[in-house]
Amino acid sequence: MYIGVFDIEQYDCPVVKLTEKREGVTTTVLSVNVSELSRGVEQIFLTIKSSEQDKLKDILEVAQTIPEVKNCKVLGKSDDAWRILMNIKKTHTMEASVNLGAMFVSPWIARSGVERWTLGFISKKQFYDFLSLIRERDHVKKYYLTEVKEEDFVTVSANYLSILKLVSQLNKLTPNQLNMLKLALSKGYYSWPKGVDSVELSRMLGVSRVSIIKSLRKAEYKVLGPVVEFVSMVKKDWEKNYT
Numbered sequence: 001m002y003i004g005v006f007d008i009e010q011y012d013c014p015v016v017k018l019t020e021k022r023e024g025v026t027t028t029v030l031s032v033n034v035s036e037l038s039r040g041v042e043q044i045f046l047t048i049k050s051s052e053q054d055k056l057k058d059i060l061e062v063a064q065t066i067p068e069v070k071n072c073k074v075l076g077k078s079d080d081a082w083r084i085l086m087n088i089k090k091t092h093t094m095e096a097s098v099n100l101g102a103m104f105v106s107p108w109i110a111r112s113g114v115e116r117w118t119l120g121f122i123s124k125k126q127f128y129d130f131l132s133l134i135r136e137r138d139h140v141k142k143y144y145l146t147e148v149k150e151e152d153f154v155t156v157s158a159n160y161l162s163i164l165k166l167v168s169q170l171n172k173l174t175p176n177q178l179n180m181l182k183l184a185l186s187k188g189y190y191s192w193p194k195g196v197d198s199v200e201l202s203r204m205l206g207v208s209r210v211s212i213i214k215s216l217r218k219a220e221y222k223v224l225g226p227v228v229e230f231v232s233m234v235k236k237d238w239e240k241n242y243t
Helices: 053-063 092-100 124-134 150-158 161-168 177-185 200-205 209-241
Strands: 002-009 026-033 041-049 067-075 081-090 108-111 114-121 137-145
Touching: 002 124, 053 067, 053 081, 092 114, 092 124, 108 161, 114 124, 114 137, 150 161, 150 200, 177 200, 177 209, 200 209
Parallel strands: none
Antiparallel strands: 002 114, 002 137, 026 041, 026 108, 041 081, 067 081, 108 114
């Protein structure tokens, strides 16, 4: 099977319009009810995130004036996010994905007037048919297609909660730790034979060798711990339930 990722400027999508010319605003559509699509309606549940409360209030006011929005209701609020239920007119891209039988793989994320779609396809033809359809009305800024093994996709689907836990743990890496790991990898620190050692890395970064080793060990622990736990859980679950 294939996974296609698209960054689309959807001209008929109110969710995308809410992020146009608004820096620091992200909308995430977590679920879509397409049962009323034949009647021209989509029901969507989304979150709108911004560190500025004024922007969130402004977005809600704007949403109520967009012609494609039939109605919307705030379900909950936090300091930096609002959860909203919205009924909108059906969009061209959603209709194309449903009619062609594409698989929804992840939430839809919109920033700066562009929404990212991640879909599953059973063939390249289905992928290019979808691409051709959405280009009739919308602008695809970029896209890419990746072939994946069906058993790998099944493994991901069967261990979704474990993957979320893994991502949560990896997000605990600090920017400095991540940059240090990237540098060490790119310079061959983890290769055999080594491209560089800790002394050379310390010279590159202008810090002591002890500091480099200490920082890398902490970063490695944050990565290796959850990765090993995840692989062990997946293997155990797979052997128990799918073999």
